Amino acid sequence: xxxxxxxxxxxxxxxxxxxxxxxxxxxxxxxxxxxxxxxxxxxxxxxxxxxxxxxxxxxxxxxxxxxxxxxxxxxxxxxxxxxxxxxxxxxxxxxxxxxxxxxxxxxxxxxxxxxxxxxxxxxxxxxxxxxxxxxxxxxxxxxxxxxxxxxxxxxxxxxxxxxxxxxxxxxxxxxxxxxxxxxxxxxxxxxxxxxxxxxxxxxxxxxxxxxxxxxxxxxxxxxxxxxxxxxxxxxxxxxxxxxxxxxxxxxxxxxxxxxxxxxxxxxxxxxxxxxxxxxxxxxxxxxxxxxxxxxxxxxxxxxxxxxxxxxxxxxxxxxxxxxxxxxxxxxxxxx
Ligand SMILES: NC(=O)c1ccc[n+]([C@@H]2O[C@H](COP(=O)([O-])OP(=O)(O)OC[C@H]3O[C@@H](n4cnc5c(N)ncnc54)[C@H](O)[C@@H]3O)[C@@H](O)[C@H]2O)c1
Numbered sequence: 001x002x003x004x005x006x007x008x009x010x011x012x013x014x015x016x017x018x019x020x021x022x023x024x025x026x027x028x029x030x031x032x033x034x035x036x037x038x039x040x041x042x043x044x045x046x047x048x049x050x051x052x053x054x055x056x057x058x059x060x061x062x063x064x065x066x067x068x069x070x071x072x073x074x075x076x077x078x079x080x081x082x083x084x085x086x087x088x089x090x091x092x093x094x095x096x097x098x099x100x101x102x103x104x105x106x107x108x109x110x111x112x113x114x115x116x117x118x119x120x121x122x123x124x125x126x127x128x129x130x131x132x133x134x135x136x137x138x139x140x141x142x143x144x145x146x147x148x149x150x151x152x153x154x155x156x157x158x159x160x161x162x163x164x165x166x167x168x169x170x171x172x173x174x175x176x177x178x179x180x181x182x183x184x185x186x187x188x189x190x191x192x193x194x195x196x197x198x199x200x201x202x203x204x205x206x207x208x209x210x211x212x213x214x215x216x217x218x219x220x221x222x223x224x225x226x227x228x229x230x231x232x233x234x235x236x237x238x239x240x241x242x243x244x245x246x247x248x249x250x251x252x253x254x255x256x257x258x259x260x261x262x263x264x265x266x267x268x269x270x271x272x273x274x275x276x277x278x279x280x281x282x283x284x285x286x287x288x289x290x291x292x293x294x295x296x297x298x299x300x301x302x303x304x305x306x307x308x309x310x311x312x313x314x315x316x317x318x319x320x321x322x323x324x325x326x327x328x329x330x331x332x333x334x335x
Contacts, residue, residue: 007236009034012080016040016068016114017087017129019050021190022182022227026085028055029228037061040068040077040088051189068110074117083125083235086114089162092193093133093153093280094335100154107158108165115169115177125176127235128166130244131159132183132220132289141252142292145181145244152284163244170242178240180231183248183291186311187224188318192328193335196221196312199259200319201328203268210263210270211333213278215256220248220291223311226304233300240299248291249304261309265316277333 013030017023018039027037039057041049043065052063066073068088078084090096090106111128118126135143136150151157169175186196195212202210230247234240253261259272279285296302306314319325 011082024051074113096155103158108161111162130181138288141290144292179244183220209273223306252290
């Protein structure tokens with residue numbers, strides 16, 4: 001994919017949230033496209049670069065540490081960058097119940113800082129990452145970009161605010177911006193707060209009972225490689241400028257059915273135990289999500305390639321490696 005006809009070839013790309021799950025995969029994808037990647041890991045005193053510690057960084061990647069909440073830091077961060085993928089975010093819904101102010105500062109103010117810095121630096125493209133959580137429980141399926149936004153958690157509210165801030169920079173200042181709106185993404189390196197890693201990590205760690213929240217809600221799970229392909233396709237698509245665009249598979253499966261599929265792949269007969277501490281408040285739970293991905297297909301030719309079963313099998317295989325599983329605290333409910 002390194003040929004010069006590739007629109008991303010040789011570009012200087014900034015990925016915020018590169019230390020996280022999707023960001024670390026996106027950095028790998030971009031390097032296969034022949035990009036030079038500046039990867040932002042959140043500053044911490046251990047100088048720990050999160051999942052960037054585990055990937056082959058090579059010479060094409062430069063890691064910077066810092067914080068998107070600081071506008072001065074963001075100004076320096078985007079210098080000499082062609083394309084920004086903004087993924088840095090607080091993403092856990094349960095933690096947003098206990099620390100909502102931090103979500104406003106990270107997700108809304110952080111997005112403002114990145115957009116303002118990108119504008120001042122004259123970057124050619126910003127892809128801001130939203131989430132299907134902004135739609136809340138589906139009023140109709142599949143969910144197109146026209147679906148109303150329903151802030152059912154402080155996380156969702158902060159992402160709606162972030163999206164609005166980003167889009168205002170398109171309207172007010174002509175920032176060349178696209179909002180990418182992935183549905184639930186899964187794969188190796190996902191945080192244990194998410195449901196698929198929770199299920200796999202508990203089974204792999206030999207738990208006697210599988211502790212879950214509500215098993216009835218449905219989700220549109222997309223394998224991380226497909227999500228990254230969607231993000232890259234949107235960055236190269238002029239027709240996507242000024243638009244919010246879903247990335248998803250147009251499949252729907254309940255949490256209970258997902259757990260059953262994983263149990264089968266792992267050859268486990270573990271019993272499922274619904275734990276009240278893992279339940280969201282009734283009106284905060286998003287009961288149904290299924291993506292209408294026709295817009296991204298139309299704009300970019302995007303096609304999800306990895307089936308749910310293949311994606312689950314690849315994720316299980318990754319977790320089965322004790323070096324990976326050892327990084328998770330499978331027995332603890334991590335908000
Ligand atoms: N995982 C999903 O299913 C999913 C679905 C839809 C959208 N998204 C969006 O994709 C993006 C990435 O999500 P993820 O699943 O990889 O989450 P993640 O938690 O693994 O990654 C987010 C990263 O952002 C970094 N970060 C947080 N606060 C920061 C700050 N103040 N400054 C700099 N960096 C900071 C964290 O260190 C973290 O590694 C997020 O914007 C999220 O809203 C995720």
